[in-house]
Amino acid sequence: MLEVKRSVPQTGLSIAEAARRTGVSVHTLRYYERAGLVVTTVDRTAGGRRRYQQLDLDWITVCTRLRATGMPIKTIRRYAQLVSAGHGNEQERLALMEAHRADVSAKLAEIQENLKLIDHKIDVYRGRLAAGDADRLWAPNRENHTRKATP
Numbered sequence: 001m002l003e004v005k006r007s008v009p010q011t012g013l014s015i016a017e018a019a020r021r022t023g024v025s026v027h028t029l030r031y032y033e034r035a036g037l038v039v040t041t042v043d044r045t046a047g048g049r050r051r052y053q054q055l056d057l058d059w060i061t062v063c064t065r066l067r068a069t070g071m072p073i074k075t076i077r078r079y080a081q082l083v084s085a086g087h088g089n090e091q092e093r094l095a096l097m098e099a100h101r102a103d104v105s106a107k108l109a110e111i112q113e114n115l116k117l118i119d120h121k122i123d124v125y126r127g128r129l130a131a132g133d134a135d136r137l138w139a140p141n142r143e144n145h146t147r148k149a150t151p
Contacts, residue, residue: 012043012051022060029060036077037063039084069104 019026029050032038039059043051059080066076079096082089128134 012053013057015050015052018050018052018057018060022057022064024060024064032060032063035073037073037080039080066100069100070107071100075100 013021015026015029019029022029024032029052033042038056040055042056043053045051063076063080066079067073075096079093082093082096125134125137128137
């Protein structure tokens with residue numbers, strides 16, 4: 001990973017403040033560093049305490065959003081390595097993002113189909129309740145395994 005040399009910081013955010021601003025836990029911030037998911041070395045004070053800069057917070061946001069969309073840690077790590085390496089691998093970065101976008105789009109399409117079923121069920125329940133015949137909704141008869149009405 002490319003190490004960006006920075007002087008001993010006099011400014012920046014503590015790990016607790018960085019966690020608050022990014023919406024992740026202190027443990028998660030430390031994990032991201034250990035797992036090789038950050039693109040620069042986080043600054044440290046002379047006493048060894050982490051000091052996060054805006055660049056660090058922005059990158060953590062990228063990581064959390066990629067993770068929230070289902071990107072595996074291994075893939076985020078690869079992306080971080082590519083970004084850290086600098087110029088010359090943009091085509092590989094693009095391919096990685098396009099593949100992830102295709103995965104997310106497929107998941108969204110599946111969720112949309114599931115949502116259609118949920119909407120249909122809501123319409124059925126509303127209709128039956130409004131008609132006063134909700135008792136006709138499907139319920140399994142456990143004794144002889146027959147069904148009543150429609151699901």
